[in-house]
Amino acid sequence: MTENKDVWVYSEKPALQAELIACARQLTSHTGGQAIAVVLGPRSLAEQTLRQGAQRVIWLGELASGRLVEDLVPTLAAGVQAKTPFGLIIGATIRGRAVAGRLAARLGVAALADVLEFQWDGPALLARHMVFGGGAVRIDRPLASPVIATVGQGIFEASALQAQPNGEIETLPWVEPPWQAAVIERRSRAVSSVNLSAAKRVVCPGRGVARQEDLSMIEELAQALSAEMACTRPLAEGLGWLPRERYIGISGAMVKPDLYIGVGVSGQAQHTIGMSESRVVVAINKDRHAPLVSQSDYAVEGDLYQVVPALIRALKARKA
Amino acid sequence: MKIVVCAKLAPDASDIEIRSDGSISLERAEWRIGSFDLPAIEAAMRLKDAHGGSVTALSVGPQRINNSKLRKDLLSRGPDDLVLVAEDALTGADTAVTARVLAAAVRKIGAVDLVLTGEGSADLYFQQVGLQLGELLEVPVFNAVSNIEAKGSQVRIERSLEEETEVLELPLPALLAVTTDIHTPRLPNMKEILLAGKKPVYEWRLADLEMERGLEPRVEAVSLRAPRPVERKRILIEGSPEDAAQTLVGYLAKEGVV
Amino acid sequence: MAEDVFDAIIVGAGVAGSSAAYRLAKAGLQVVMIERGPFPGSKNLSGGVLYGRVLHELIPNFWESAPVERVITNQVVSFLTADSSINLDFQTEAFNQPPYNGFTVLRARFDRWLAEQAEAAGAMLVPGIKVDGVVKRDGRVVGITADGEEMLAKVVIAADGANSFIAQNAGLRGKIPTGQAAVGVKEVIGLPREVIEERFHLKDNEGAAYNIVGYATRGVPGGGFLYTNTESLSIGLVIHLDALVERQLKPAEIFEDFLAHPMIAPLIKGGKLLEYGAHLVPEGGLKMMPPLAADGLLLVGDAAGLGVNNGFVVRGMDLAIGSAVAAADTIIEAQAADDFSAARLQSYPARLEKSFVMQDMRTYARAVNFMKNERLFEAYPALLANVLTDIYRQEAQPKKNLVPTLLKNLKASKISLLDLVKDALAGGRAL
Numbered sequence A: 001m002t003e004n005k006d007v008w009v010y011s012e013k014p015a016l017q018a019e020l021i022a023c024a025r026q027l028t029s030h031t032g033g034q035a036i037a038v039v040l041g042p043r044s045l046a047e048q049t050l051r052q053g054a055q056r057v058i059w060l061g062e063l064a065s066g067r068l069v070e071d072l073v074p075t076l077a078a079g080v081q082a083k084t085p086f087g088l089i090i091g092a093t094i095r096g097r098a099v100a101g102r103l104a105a106r107l108g109v110a111a112l113a114d115v116l117e118f119q120w121d122g123p124a125l126l127a128r129h130m131v132f133g134g135g136a137v138r139i140d141r142p143l144a145s146p147v148i149a150t151v152g153q154g155i156f157e158a159s160a161l162q163a164q165p166n167g168e169i170e171t172l173p174w175v176e177p178p179w180q181a182a183v184i185e186r187r188s189r190a191v192s193s194v195n196l197s198a199a200k201r202v203v204c205p206g207r208g209v210a211r212q213e214d215l216s217m218i219e220e221l222a223q224a225l226s227a228e229m230a231c232t233r234p235l236a237e238g239l240g241w242l243p244r245e246r247y248i249g250i251s252g253a254m255v256k257p258d259l260y261i262g263v264g265v266s267g268q269a270q271h272t273i274g275m276s277e278s279r280v281v282v283a284i285n286k287d288r289h290a291p292l293v294s295q296s297d298y299a300v301e302g303d304l305y306q307v308v309p310a311l312i313r314a315l316k317a318r319k320a
Numbered sequence B: 001m002k003i004v005v006c007a008k009l010a011p012d013a014s015d016i017e018i019r020s021d022g023s024i025s026l027e028r029a030e031w032r033i034g035s036f037d038l039p040a041i042e043a044a045m046r047l048k049d050a051h052g053g054s055v056t057a058l059s060v061g062p063q064r065i066n067n068s069k070l071r072k073d074l075l076s077r078g079p080d081d082l083v084l085v086a087e088d089a090l091t092g093a094d095t096a097v098t099a100r101v102l103a104a105a106v107r108k109i110g111a112v113d114l115v116l117t118g119e120g121s122a123d124l125y126f127q128q129v130g131l132q133l134g135e136l137l138e139v140p141v142f143n144a145v146s147n148i149e150a151k152g153s154q155v156r157i158e159r160s161l162e163e164e165t166e167v168l169e170l171p172l173p174a175l176l177a178v179t180t181d182i183h184t185p186r187l188p189n190m191k192e193i194l195l196a197g198k199k200p201v202y203e204w205r206l207a208d209l210e211m212e213r214g215l216e217p218r219v220e221a222v223s224l225r226a227p228r229p230v231e232r233k234r235i236l237i238e239g240s241p242e243d244a245a246q247t248l249v250g251y252l253a254k255e256g257v258v
Numbered sequence C: 001m002a003e004d005v006f007d008a009i010i011v012g013a014g015v016a017g018s019s020a021a022y023r024l025a026k027a028g029l030q031v032v033m034i035e036r037g038p039f040p041g042s043k044n045l046s047g048g049v050l051y052g053r054v055l056h057e058l059i060p061n062f063w064e065s066a067p068v069e070r071v072i073t074n075q076v077v078s079f080l081t082a083d084s085s086i087n088l089d090f091q092t093e094a095f096n097q098p099p100y101n102g103f104t105v106l107r108a109r110f111d112r113w114l115a116e117q118a119e120a121a122g123a124m125l126v127p128g129i130k131v132d133g134v135v136k137r138d139g140r141v142v143g144i145t146a147d148g149e150e151m152l153a154k155v156v157i158a159a160d161g162a163n164s165f166i167a168q169n170a171g172l173r174g175k176i177p178t179g180q181a182a183v184g185v186k187e188v189i190g191l192p193r194e195v196i197e198e199r200f201h202l203k204d205n206e207g208a209a210y211n212i213v214g215y216a217t218r219g220v221p222g223g224g225f226l227y228t229n230t231e232s233l234s235i236g237l238v239i240h241l242d243a244l245v246e247r248q249l250k251p252a253e254i255f256e257d258f259l260a261h262p263m264i265a266p267l268i269k270g271g272k273l274l275e276y277g278a279h280l281v282p283e284g285g286l287k288m289m290p291p292l293a294a295d296g297l298l299l300v301g302d303a304a305g306l307g308v309n310n311g312f313v314v315r316g317m318d319l320a321i322g323s324a325v326a327a328a329d330t331i332i333e334a335q336a337a338d339d340f341s342a343a344r345l346q347s348y349p350a351r352l353e354k355s356f357v358m359q360d361m362r363t364y365a366r367a368v369n370f371m372k373n374e375r376l377f378e379a380y381p382a383l384l385a386n387v388l389t390d391i392y393r394q395e396a397q398p399k400k401n402l403v404p405t406l407l408k409n410l411k412a413s414k415i416s417l418l419d420l421v422k423d424a425l426a427g428g429r430a431l
């Protein structure tokens, strides 16, 4: 494959697409190519994407009804094969992961997953990401081209919308997928609109909380602190006590509050990677050997069923 | 229904040792079935229980995954047999190489109706191999599958996407990467563990899979290190709950966070 | 599945269980070994000195393939007071020649290896299952139950350690009374290999074993130990339960003091805590031994109350292996005669009686009471320390004769001469 130096980006989420464009511009400032966005949707979206900073847009038109975003894989593969860009960055949503994986297989490369940072080692691109559930940082060097990578939300900062975009909009011929899934139903799930990443204070219960009804006690603590409720993954996924949007960690939300209080949280790397940038970390745990205790500023050794009520009283007394 | 379920055997992340220079050692780590692959095995068993057929577990990796403990671990969770491609050439294989070897193995198993994978492997958690594998097999492939109902030569699946649940119908054969909460994995009992020792294990070599090409790495790991630790004050507060709470609130006030 | 009846079911894959399984499987018996941990050794308080003689008989030259840490070339007995220590150092080249006298082992690795040897010999291992009790028919043990499932065998071997729930469930013994048990607290502390070799003056895979008496236990009867592994130290205390209860002390407090002692602290400095745990240790002694055989049931290792804890030496692994071999040989004979009655199985205690196991148990029989003597842990180390301090301090003057120094200090220590003589005699007999 003879390479050109462009970097393509694709995400079905416009906000993430804007961040990917910023990422592509960072990369092309080194490769010397253009940041090109692939758009599936109305023409207005393609124009909007130019304003987001794309130097060119590949517009695939609107998705036909009964079709899935994933159906663009053969078209994208054919386009990449024809135009041979340096790389393709895809938003790390569930659909984005599906697109990246399938595309990588078609093109005979391995997708770099959930990249946190790109670096250059001379002409060689390096990508940093977490492995072992946040227990280790790995730097990978792709050996095959094109480079395909997924990047999540909040890793790159979108630039301000441009008033006068001057990029072109081009198209690619649509390639029919070899198989098709019938869409039977789509139900939107009630998503509690919580923006944990923006919270100033976070109270995070873990498996140390024995019963779902005991969460009311933790909520009371959160209220006393004007904090957001978060949780560890098992409480959201598995137990289903709290919505999935509320769990912190490598596969959940990344938070940077001024205060994080882990209540009955052991502090496995998969979790702590999501809160390690908190300013003040407090652990309440009956086991002083729990990993979170040694990664906290203040740790209260004790039974949360005694410590939390005492803490609520102490906070209320202070306010009074 | 003939089902193949792919499970990765990998070192346990909680056994990582951090050396004083920040490099990490996995020498002493215990190798286990990825905890996110157990729900896939359970999903395979539920389908077999409901519709009959067979379940083959499939794992590829370095030589050390071929040991009696891991074999028994996999088979005691229900699969009828196990296919292992265990060669040191596969140490640290990237997702593309792994998917290729898995694809060759699935083809060799033959006449497979459904391939299941976990959400992500325990060590890499790239959530990639299943999708790549499905594409290489040229069958319908979906991730985030949280429910599967088989209906003849079709399956109806539910996908848990970020903001919606999507219900799809697709023809078999297919590949589905399942979520962790599709089913709670069963704990093997005594009889199943004993039985596991007697189930067939097929040890295939890369040469058996006729994989002359496609094994060159697409990605090279340049470094693997512990994340930079954040310095914390590490003040341990003991004593009665009331005293401890008072002390903590005092500290938090000083930090200006209450 | 038709109901299988195995030749033997072994409960517990510690050193005793795996040794028995190995011997039986080698003899061609169908053996199942059930272990509650996810793998053998995972529940074992890791570390310790394995006196290797008997394992060498079972698996010749085992050290060539087993995950042993260091060869013990340096045996040290340390007497501690609050601020001093006196070491009796014993080194001999003989310890460094095969068949070596002792090795340090980490149980998580060693027990696993031993179980693998049993599996390779043909034993079936069932990990991750906790046995709930024995199945009895007509008063005979015919199998075990776990999670509501039964598994049957001609004979069951209880190798489930000091608490032996199986022996209790079968009615062979009750719970260990606190007067007959000690609690072992222990940590494994990681240090680089070179640091260990430098601090303990070791080369290559040489190792040191310290057995510590005195202040370590704040005067509570018991003892401490510190063993060198390849890249870690095993350090712990064995403290008598009744004294703990009486004085209302927590083992953790005593242990923290111990680690901070001026003799210990520099040895573990800069180390990283890898593991910690506490475990019941039967203090051993003949009077603690339950009947060892019943219809269809044998007890081995700690489950049989076989253990020596005399304050200088904590020993049990080699006795566990010795008893397992004796039990296995008994079962091989019983199998040939197709008779697993209590009467037939009585040849097991008889075998043990003749082996080193019971000889050693007798040699140490008096040790337990002797070691409970509190003077030994408080007054004597202090006395010794004062004597030595006097001897070494008076540099300016010619040294006094040792006897007056001793007497002066003895007087100050309020130990009567009579006690001293009594203890000396008792100790001579017990140790």
Ligand SMILES: Cc1cc2nc3c(=O)[nH]c(=O)nc-3n(C[C@H](O)[C@H](O)[C@H](O)COP(=O)(O)OP(=O)(O)OC[C@H]3O[C@@H](n4cnc5c(N)ncnc54)[C@H](O)[C@@H]3O)c2cc1C
Residues within 6 Å of the ligand: A133, A205, A206, A207, A208, A209, A231, A232, A233, A234, A247, A248, A249, A250, A251, A252, A263, A264, A265, A266, A267, A268, A269, A270, A271, A274, A284, A285, A286, A287, A290, A302, A303, A304, A305, B035, B120, B121, B122, B125
């Ligand atoms: C690939 C992968 C990705 C993952 N991603 C995430 C992720 O994004 N986010 C996440 O959170 N997890 C994630 N996990 C799971 C993670 O490994 C841990 O299992 C999880 O974080 C543990 O949650 P916990 O601390 O609530 O529970 P536990 O580990 O069970 O800890 C409970 C703690 O509570 C303490 N406790 C118990 N009772 C009391 C009491 N009465 N009073 C005080 N303290 C008490 C205990 O001492 C213990 O420390 C992931 C795992 C994998 C393998």
Ligand SMILES: Cc1cc2nc3c(=O)[nH]c(=O)nc-3n(C[C@H](O)[C@H](O)[C@H](O)COP(=O)(O)OP(=O)(O)OC[C@H]3O[C@@H](n4cnc5c(N)ncnc54)[C@H](O)[C@@H]3O)c2cc1C
Residues within 6 Å of the ligand: C011, C012, C013, C014, C015, C016, C017, C034, C035, C036, C037, C040, C041, C043, C044, C045, C047, C048, C049, C050, C051, C129, C130, C131, C132, C159, C160, C161, C162, C165, C184, C185, C186, C236, C237, C238, C279, C280, C281, C300, C301, C302, C303, C306, C307, C314, C315, C316, C317, C318, C320
């Ligand atoms: C602190 C300490 C230090 C020691 N130091 C030494 C030393 O240096 N040298 C030495 O020789 N000895 C030492 N000992 C003694 C030694 O550990 C024991 O004598 C030895 O482990 C006995 O072996 P065992 O196989 O009988 O029992 P264990 O090693 O206790 O093994 C019992 C096994 O049974 C399993 N089990 C228990 N219940 C069940 C159940 N219901 N179902 C299924 N499985 C079950 C357990 O998980 C375990 O694996 C020490 C002991 C302690 C506590």
Ligand SMILES: Nc1ncnc2c1ncn2[C@@H]1O[C@H](COP(=O)(O)O)[C@@H](O)[C@H]1O
Residues within 6 Å of the ligand: B006, B007, B008, B009, B034, B036, B037, B040, B058, B059, B060, B061, B095, B098, B102, B116, B117, B118, B119, B120, B121, B124, B125, B126, B127, B128, B129, B130
């Ligand atoms: N070496 C392997 N052997 C078998 N299955 C694998 C292997 N690697 C990955 N998988 C499967 O692919 C899924 C995704 O893996 P990953 O892309 O590494 O996160 C896992 O959950 C497994 O089901």
